[in-house]
Amino acid sequence: MEKREHLDLYFQMVTIRRLEERAAELYQEGKIGGFLHLYIGQEAVSTGVISARQPEDRIITAYRDHGVAINCGIPARVVMAELMGKATGCSKGKGGSMHMADVTKNYFGGHAIVGSHLPLASGLALGDLYQHNPRVTVCMFGDGATNIGFFHEAVNLSKVWNLPILWLCENNQYGMGTAVERASAVPEIPQKAEGYGIPNSRVDGMNIMEVREAALEIIKKIREGGGPYFLEAVTYRYRGHSMGDPERYRKPEEIHHWQENDPIGIYRRYLVDRQLASEEELNQKDIDAQTEIDEAVQFAESSPEPAPESLYQDVFVEP
């Protein structure tokens, strides 16, 4: 990897962190409505795996989707505008936090019903298989989604039809406030993939280079016709499930323990220790990310509200 690429990935991670922190503030100020699920702590998973895809590969995820949107190339200002429900948002203000997408960047959202996007992911992969496109679909979901029926139907189908799909489970330890071992009959989540005869492995989701290297190898195998693969990225969200989470289910010490292995800190040390980037260069990226978010907020705040007539637009393609 070239230095430029490393600096870009680092910049993406810091941009996500700053975006999420700012979003939390804006939510408290009442400028963002609805639900807001922050990705803070999990940045290495999305940044790592999406850096390993080809631009034509398809990405689909759940509702914790702002970071994925940034990694897929949606500008921070467009993400911020969507959070504020503005006409300039990626979903024209109709989707909000949980429904961000840009199909021109092969990013298919942003889905808020737990696990419901997994069958859609099977379909994206089926579309490519049917059309003989050498594309791979990466489907991201949380540990909680492996307990709903959609997961089992979609994963089973992917094996039956040998679909080109990477099932990427982001195990952040909790489905809302319920710990994995309290919700899943097999706390070792890859066992569920094993049950469907799907090759699987686990990776440290706090370490971007490990995620990226695993994803590069897996995506290559899938593209060569290897069929579906299941990867568990072990990670942690520092913030609550959404804003307004009472967090009765975990102790502050647990959060502090994970924060000692902060994905941005790990990557920073990695880059400095190997002399891939200097402290100064990384500090500059920190400043650039802050500037990017400041500008994003400005853009979003000055953007127009959706026009009243847009209320009736896009119900159907052909009304």
Next chain:
Amino acid sequence: MARITMREAISQALWEEMERDPKVFIQGEEVGVWGGSYAVTRGFYDHFGGERVRDTPISESAIIGSAIGAALTGLRPVAELMTINFAFVAMDHIVNQAAKLHYMFGGQMVLPIVIRAVSGGGRQLAATHSQTPDVIFAHFPGLKVVAPGTPYDAKGLLKSAIRSDDPVLYIEHATLYQMRGEVPDGEYLEPLGKSKIQRPGKDVTIVTYSKGLDLSMKAATELAKDGIEAEIVDLRSLQPLDMEPVYESFKKTNRAVIVEEGWRTFGIGAEISARIYEEAFDYIDAPIVRIGQKQVPLPYNRNLEQMALPQVEDVIKGVKEIV
């Protein structure tokens, strides 16, 4: 013109569209090797192959969900639900995904998917397999709901549905597959979202669709013997709902009977009559009559089942109450 069955008409539409456009494919339970549980896709597997006629596991969420995903890649899937009763286990994908993605993502997602589903009672399959829940699906904005009542419409509407860029639920009635009707030899399309006068008349307007059309046509024949000429408006599409022909007819007859096979409570009759009250109040000369299924789960026993389902005699009686 050939006189063919509803089953043949649907089958022809599918066959022609698959021949015309390689992006069209079929998936569902037993659509391939078996030939379709209602024999609609018999011969398709041998002709088009397993890639385009895809047998699926018994996984309705995956059938509809993956059809949506495939549609997002530019394909035109026709996903079959063996019966509409199985739609309930795929409800999220039908009403929360198919009906919403285009709007919710600001118009960027286009999903030209057709969901074929077999609806209707009268075959002694008891409560879980005999429902006519068509109206539920018309409640959700973003999903087109089509339900033909003649072989002619079945073919023309299905071809339009497959070519439409919107998600379409295409409802076939289980007891109409053997119905015969005239179908042109060459290609033709019927527009989605357009009601149609299936029988002209002057004394009463019967608004109906699907199986209700069959009942209403038979009732109209009987009523004509008593000198009552019923005009029958076939909705053909529940969403979008084309009310203009209904209003036009009603302004002429000033009387309406609405016939549906589904439960009357909160049914299509409720919607249509409310709209007539809203839009044509000054033309009302008699209470609007609603004919529908009795408010019970459909029983297995043949006599009880037929008691619960609307009959031709119910339509005749309903008309005579107000004419």
